[in-house]
Amino acid sequence: xxxxxxxxxxxxxxxxxxxxxxxxxxxxxxxxxxxxxxxxxxxxxxxxxxxxxxxxxxxxxxxxxxxxxxxxxxxxxxxxxxxxxxxxxxxxxxxxxxxxxxxxxxxxxxxxxxxxxxxxxxxxxxxxxxxxxxxxxxxxxxxxxxxxxxxxxxxxxxxxxxxxxxxxxxxxxxxxxxxxxx
DNA sequence: TGTCCGATATCCT
DNA sequence: GGATATCGGACAT
Numbered sequence: 001x002x003x004x005x006x007x008x009x010x011x012x013x014x015x016x017x018x019x020x021x022x023x024x025x026x027x028x029x030x031x032x033x034x035x036x037x038x039x040x041x042x043x044x045x046x047x048x049x050x051x052x053x054x055x056x057x058x059x060x061x062x063x064x065x066x067x068x069x070x071x072x073x074x075x076x077x078x079x080x081x082x083x084x085x086x087x088x089x090x091x092x093x094x095x096x097x098x099x100x101x102x103x104x105x106x107x108x109x110x111x112x113x114x115x116x117x118x119x120x121x122x123x124x125x126x127x128x129x130x131x132x133x134x135x136x137x138x139x140x141x142x143x144x145x146x147x148x149x150x151x152x153x154x155x156x157x158x159x160x161x162x163x164x165x166x167x168x169x170x171x172x173x174x175x176x177x178x179x180x181x182x
Numbered sequence: 183t184g185t186c187c188g189a190t191a192t193c194c195t
Numbered sequence: 196g197g198a199t200a201t202c203g204g205a206c207a208t
Contacts, residue, residue: 044201053201064192082189084202101201120202130191162201 006145008138011072015091015098019045020177022100024152025145029126036126041115042104042178044160048097053166056097068097073138077130084120085129089137104178115181155179
């Protein structure tokens with residue numbers, strides 16, 4: 001099996017392309033020398049200043065969202081509802097505060113595959129939190145992505161989850177991509 | 183299927 | 196100082 005780490009160019013592409021492309025890629029996590037990996041099963045695109053569901057809507061630029069403004073592949077991790085860390089990767093190049101949220105993964109355990117659905121559960125499983133905010137996934141030895149020689153078929157597409165606060169129009173954009181358990 | 187609620191960093195007034 | 200949030204679990208219906 002070949003495994004090729006995702007590079008800057010892979011992230012510095014249009015965000016919807018990256019979001020779709022990340023489904024079927026692998027998240028790799030190195031925890032004190034022990035390696036975990038998980039296939040990405042669901043993503044969502046957040047398209048920056050013009051997207052009312054984005055943290056960078058209207059060009060907002062606070063300390064929290066600064067990683068989104070950096071080069072593609074920068075990790076953006078933040079806390080919601082006081083207890084859930086959410087994992088995102090910056091896309092579309094430096095200065096464009098767009099990104100992709102990782103909503104679900106598939107892991108291999110005891111010879112069988114298991115889906116972990118929900119962005120807060122993904123980070124809990126992979127032990128990702130504020131410590132990883134701002135790191136560069138194209139060079140980090142803590143967290144990175146790989147493409148493996150595996151065909152992913154049947155990617156579905158639909159509205160994003162949990163963004164009703166952004167209004168009906170933005171909540172309805174079909175910017176979520178996923179594969180289902182088989 | 184629906185309602186409720188935990189727990190807190192961050193943002194805005 | 197007050198409101199809110201890219202959620203998840205529990206429990207009732």
